[in-house]
């Protein structure tokens with residue numbers, strides 16, 4: 097489903113150019129679950145951003161269903177991301193002024209759903225992740241695990257094919273982390289979702305179909 101070839105990314109900083117990703121190759125099958133592990137600073141987040149089209153590489157390609165996503169115009173890339181990719185971050189990145197329901201509705205509104213459609217879909221997904229009783233709560237009124245479940249619901253409202261999760265349990269205690277893992281399991285089983293998860297947890301990594309390791313910008317495995 098996804099083919100990554102010779103993907104490289106460097107950043108220009110005050111202290112010169114730093115190469116953060118070096119010739120990364122990766123093949124991802126539809127429905128596969130991959131854990132990306134590696135030390136802090138190894139380039140994991142940079143890789144996730146490129147896989148999801150949040151940033152452009154210095155060179156190399158990411159083909160998604162035979163289309164090189166970096167050939168898309170900025171507008172096409174936005175639309176592709178909205179339709180096909182769900183993102184979950186370590187710090188949920190929910191909008192604090194908005195309710196759980198409104199946060200989850202957001203991608204659907206951006207994707208030009210009507211408010212009514214977005215609301216009914218958001219409420220359905222929040223119920224599916226066990227938060228049907230928290231629709232009107234703001235992020236600050238939710239626990240860490242609940243916030244992360246809202247973020248997962250938000251990532252899924254457009255029914256993406258690929259879920260990119262960057263240390264989704266990095267900020268959670270182990271019980272809550274197990275709940276999130278169980279939720280990801282269920283979503284994978286129910287939706288045949290392809291999942292790429294960056295994690296420092298051996299438990300989370302061991303749960304995936306495959307583990308790849310980033311070391312200083314190189315990907316092995």
Ligand SMILES: Nc1ncnc2c1ncn2[C@@H]1O[C@H](COP(=O)(O)OP(=O)(O)O)[C@@H](O)[C@H]1O
Pocket residue numbers: 107108109114116134135136137138139140141142143
């Ligand atoms: N926008 C940026 N500008 C300059 N350096 C960056 C930028 N983003 C990431 N880096 C650097 O790239 C390296 C890898 O970062 P990152 O992908 O966040 O690693 P990881 O997620 O594995 O901890 C780090 O040294 C980081 O400082």
Ligand SMILES: [Mg+2]
Pocket residue numbers: 140141142262
């Ligand atoms: Mg990171």
